[in-house]
Amino acid sequence: MTDLFVDEYPEQARLVRAAFLTSFVALGIGALFGVIQALHRTGVFRIVESTTYYTVLTGHGVFLVITFTIFFLVGLYQWAVTDSLQRGPVDARLTWSWYGLMSVGTLIAAIAILAGFLDDPPDVLGSELSADVLFTFYAPLQANPIFYAGLVLFVVGTWLAGADWFRTWWAWKRDHPGERIPLPTFMVLTTMIMWYISSIGVAVAILAFILPWSLGLIDSLNPTLTRTLFWYFGHPVVYFWLLPAYLLWYIVLPKLSGGRLFSDPLARVVFILFVLLSTPVGIHHQYLDPGISEGFKFIAMTNTMFLLLPSLLTAFTVVASMEHGARQRGGTGTLNWLRALPWKDPAFTGMALAGLVFAFGGFTGIVNAGMNINYLVHNSLWVPGHIHTQVGTAVALTFMAGSYWLVPQLTGNRLVGRQIALFQVVLWFVGIVFMTNSMYRAGLIGVPRRSAEPQYAFDYEVGVGSMTELDVQLALGGVLLFVSTVLFLAIILLTAFNTDSDPLVDGTIPPALSGPEDSPRVLDDLRVWIGIALVLVVIAYAIPLASIVDRGGLFGPDVGPFPVVVDGVMYLQHGVAYVGVLIT
Amino acid sequence: MNIHAYERLWLVASMVLIVGFIVTITYGTVGLGITMVDDREETISPDDVDEDDRFQDPRVEQVGENEFEAYVVSMTFLFQPDPIEIPANNEVTFYVTSRDVIHSFTVVGTNTNTMVIPGEVSAMTVEFDEPGEYGVVCNEYCGPGHHDMEGSLIVHPEDEYSLTELSVDAPDQVGPGEDVELTISIQNGLLEDLETTVDVEVGDETLEQDVTVPGGETEQVSVTVDGDDLEPGDAEWSASVDDEVETGTVTIGDDADDGGDEP
Numbered sequence: 053m054t055d056l057f058v059d060e061y062p063e064q065a066r067l068v069r070a071a072f073l074t075s076f077v078a079l080g081i082g083a084l085f086g087v088i089q090a091l092h093r094t095g096v097f098r099i100v101e102s103t104t105y106y107t108v109l110t111g112h113g114v115f116l117v118i119t120f121t122i123f124f125l126v127g128l129y130q131w132a133v134t135d136s137l138q139r140g141p142v143d144a145r146l147t148w149s150w151y152g153l154m155s156v157g158t159l160i161a162a163i164a165i166l167a168g169f170l171d172d173p174p175d176v177l178g179s180e181l182s183a184d185v186l187f188t189f190y191a192p193l194q195a196n197p198i199f200y201a202g203l204v205l206f207v208v209g210t211w212l213a214g215a216d217w218f219r220t221w222w223a224w225k226r227d228h229p230g231e232r233i234p235l236p237t238f239m240v241l242t243t244m245i246m247w248y249i250s251s252i253g254v255a256v257a258i259l260a261f262i263l264p265w266s267l268g269l270i271d272s273l274n275p276t277l278t279r280t281l282f283w284y285f286g287h288p289v290v291y292f293w294l295l296p297a298y299l300l301w302y303i304v305l306p307k308l309s310g311g312r313l314f315s316d317p318l319a320r321v322v323f324i325l326f327v328l329l330s331t332p333v334g335i336h337h338q339y340l341d342p343g344i345s346e347g348f349k350f351i352a353m354t355n356t357m358f359l360l361l362p363s364l365l366t367a368f369t370v371v372a373s374m375e376h377g378a379r380q381r382g383g384t385g386t387l388n389w390l391r392a393l394p395w396k397d398p399a400f401t402g403m404a405l406a407g408l409v410f411a412f413g414g415f416t417g418i419v420n421a422g423m424n425i426n427y428l429v430h431n432s433l434w435v436p437g438h439i440h441t442q443v444g445t446a447v448a449l450t451f452m453a454g455s456y457w458l459v460p461q462l463t464g465n466r467l468v469g470r471q472i473a474l475f476q477v478v479l480w481f482v483g484i485v486f487m488t489n490s491m492y493r494a495g496l497i498g499v500p501r502r503s504a505e506p507q508y509a510f511d512y513e514v515g516v517g518s519m520t521e522l523d524v525q526l527a528l529g530g531v532l533l534f535v536s537t538v539l540f541l542a543i544i545l546l547t548a549f550n551t552d553s554d555p556l557v558d559g560t561i562p563p564a565l566s567g568p569e570d571s572p573r574v575l576d577d578l579r580v581w582i583g584i585a586l587v588l589v590v591i592a593y594a595i596p597l598a599s600i601v602d603r604g605g606l607f608g609p610d611v612g613p614f615p616v617v618v619d620g621v622m623y624l625q626h627g628v629a630y631v632g633v634l635i636t
Numbered sequence: 637m638n639i640h641a642y643e644r645l646w647l648v649a650s651m652v653l654i655v656g657f658i659v660t661i662t663y664g665t666v667g668l669g670i671t672m673v674d675d676r677e678e679t680i681s682p683d684d685v686d687e688d689d690r691f692q693d694p695r696v697e698q699v700g701e702n703e704f705e706a707y708v709v710s711m712t713f714l715f716q717p718d719p720i721e722i723p724a725n726n727e728v729t730f731y732v733t734s735r736d737v738i739h740s741f742t743v744v745g746t747n748t749n750t751m752v753i754p755g756e757v758s759a760m761t762v763e764f765d766e767p768g769e770y771g772v773v774c775n776e777y778c779g780p781g782h783h784d785m786e787g788s789l790i791v792h793p794e795d796e797y798s799l800t801e802l803s804v805d806a807p808d809q810v811g812p813g814e815d816v817e818l819t820i821s822i823q824n825g826l827l828e829d830l831e832t833t834v835d836v837e838v839g840d841e842t843l844e845q846d847v848t849v850p851g852g853e854t855e856q857v858s859v860t861v862d863g864d865d866l867e868p869g870d871a872e873w874s875a876s877v878d879d880e881v882e883t884g885t886v887t888i889g890d891d892a893d894d895g896g897d898e899p
């Protein structure tokens with residue numbers, strides 16, 4: 053058995069632990085908000101006012117898909133780079149600065165969101181402190197400026213993290229001329245290239261338009277433009293959540309199965325395909341938007357379908373690696389090998405279940421991507437169904453399972469309650485089956501997402517089952533997921549304090565069956581891929597953006613702000629406007 | 637590059653699948669002639685919605701044989717008009733814009749679904765075959781009252797559909813024994829002629845009159861009730877054409893205005 057990560061790189065282990073801590077705190081709050089939503093929407097139990105529901109939902113979105121996922125990502129990637137290059141960063145001060153910047157950004161955004169719970173929020177920078185704009189913050193809904201400022205700091209922090217990893221790699225390259233980039237580092241670097249290319253979109257949306265507008269420096273913006281810039285970033289961001297899970301599937305899962313990765317070259321190809329294809333597809337979130345021509349939507353649809361390729365290839369490699377592992381463990385037969393897998397290991401079982409859910413969710417994603425069928429499901433509860441099978445399970449459950457393997461190596465402590473951990477991942481699976489089954493079905497009959505009270509004057513036409521049954525499943529699934537999260541956090545917390553023990557894990561990663569020497573070196577020439585990716589982005593976005601600016605102007609056809617503040621004044625304004633309309 | 641035989645097979649199968657999806661979807665949209673919401677409409681500033689011919693008076697209009705247009709305004713937290721009434725088996729083009737933030741216009745359980753973005757007009761042509769009442773919701777979060785944003789779409793059987801509007805000119809008061817004369821304007825929004833009957837009731841008196849209103853025009857009908865048939869005091873009146881009804885009160889005789897009852 054080799055040295056533990058924490059013994060070899062104590063400083064790096066400390067940083068990874070800090071990142072995971074932030075991530076898991078966000079997971080806890082997010083899950084609490086999630087169960088509040090599940091009970092509220094279905095009318096089972098309403099602890100907040102329906103107008104406050106949107107504060108909860110903003111918190112759920114931001115804390116889970118920004119804080120939980122991305123802090124986990126930076127922790128995992130710090131581990132991956134350090135472990136695979138076998139060295140620390142060039143300058144640890146940079147490492148701690150990006151961690152600090154990301155944390156401060158999160159804190160500021162969190163304050164703005166949570167202020168939404170106050171009856172009488174204070175004024176900050178000239179407007180009321182609140183950010184009930186959901187994680188998509190579509191203008192002209194307006195949050196307090198500090199919300200956007202917090203997001204900017206956070207993103208700048210991630211940029212610096214990427215720079216830090218590139219720097220570590222450059223330093224490593226000088227010492228190892230002519231060597232192939234170790235696969236985990238290759239995955240980190242390609243993910244970050246994708247992130248740099250895509251987060252430009254949201255940075256421009258915020259810095260050039262939304263932030264100055266929320267500060268009152270400009271008084272109008274073009275909502276179609278900011279929305280398009282958001283989705284330019286909004287699709288790749290889902291891969292930013294997913295790629296760390298892929299890293300665990302490619303690097304750790306084969307090992308947990310008892311074998312080795314099937315093909316290193318294919319893994320590289322997959323990550324390169326993500327660099328190339330994740331960004332020029334964002335318009336598939338805007339199939340129903342006016343102001344964007346059908347041609348651009350069509351291009352986005354085609355690109356999206358090609359984006360299936362890396363995921364299909366991943367399915368192959370992951371299953372093949374698992375089968376190889378099972379056969380090493382004595383498994384035989386066409387399917388019987390499945391029994392030989394280490395199902396008692398929560399880290400393995402969690403990741404395997406996550407992969408299963410991901411495969412199913414992938415099919416629902418194809419439905420979303422079909423620009424005709426999309427009309428039926430767009431913004432219905434079907435979409436959170438898809439979100440929770442993909443990021444909410446494929447990613448989140450893989451992260452939890454990965455933590456069971458990684459946290460002992462980061463702390464030097466033995467995992468507490470392996471049996472309970474196994475129960476926890478299975479419970480998550482059961483919970484997600486209930487919750488998303490309800491969400492998908494409810495979405496198909498038109499129940500909207502993002503609604504505190506999706507109960508209206510009309511009745512939904514439920515084909516099979518009943519609305520009550522769908523509601524019960526959603527609420528039950530939500531409660532199971534919440535319980536599962538609490539168990540996870542308890543296990544990690546107890547493990548962190550379980551100092552009087554030795555871990556049972558072995559952190560070595562065996563080499564792939566087919567190694568990097570089987571692939572052309574051009575795969576490692578990142579500049580080539582950056583170049584092609586930029587060309588594709590320009591092809592997919594230059595004309596649509598130009599056309600949006602040409603139609604509506606850079607600052608829009610005079611669209612005023614709508615600060616989302618729950619108070620009488622707002623209702624009064626709209627009441628007056630409404631009466632005015634009735635009279636004229 | 638060294639690729640395993642199974643891997644190669646899988647790669648080829650994946651590409652076939654992907655191309656298959658693209659072909660199916662292309663056929664399912666372009667092939668079937670389904671048009672998507674796109675950029676065919678000009679932009680419009682939310683401030684100009686009240687001056688725009690289409691949106692200052694949100695409504696449904698007939699624009700051709702079997703062709704209708706519906707102009708809909710979304711705002712926090714309602715749709716106008718509400719309800720929206722259209723005929724079955726006719727082409728209806730919805731034009732929807734927003735007065736404030738981003739909303740959606742979504743007919744529940746159907747694929748009539750579009751984002752509504754301030755500054756833009758979403759246009760979408762649909763045909764409903766099933767008469768009935770459909771729920772309309774906003775499925776894009778638009779503020780604290782988002783979940784209250786609801787409207788309805790009533791699809792009438794084609795032969796029962798009308799775009800008739802009624803207005804009545806009636807006196808508030810007549811002297812004792814004087815005749816009561818009601819002037820009823822019937823506006824026919826459809827393109828074909830409307831042959832119908834006006835039913836008038838004043839107090840206990842009922843009268844009927846046939847009328848034909850040419851397509852797109854307004855006809856006036858005058859109905860006179862003999863003052864001798866009416867009791868002194870307040871008399872309720874109503875005038876109706878098909879489903880449209882107007883009502884009011886006329887005071888017969890010189891009842892002193894007591895002032896207290898006026899709203």
Ligand code: HEM
Pocket residue numbers: 082083084085086087088089090093109110112113116117120121186187188436439440443444445448500501502503504529530531533534537
């Ligand atoms: C305890 C577990 C969870 C529960 C009970 C839960 C419940 C819910 C519910 C009921 C909604 C729909 C709200 C609505 O549209 O009105 C929702 C939305 C959402 N959830 Fe979760 N969730 C959980 C965990 C997660 C996780 C782990 C993630 C991601 C890592 C996640 C990401 C999201 C996102 C992105 C949305 C959409 C937010 C929006 O529309 O702005 N959830 N969740």
Ligand SMILES: [Cu+2]
Pocket residue numbers: 286287290334336337
């Ligand atoms: Cu997407």
Ligand SMILES: [Cu+2]
Pocket residue numbers: 711712713738739740774775776777778782785
């Ligand atoms: Cu709305």
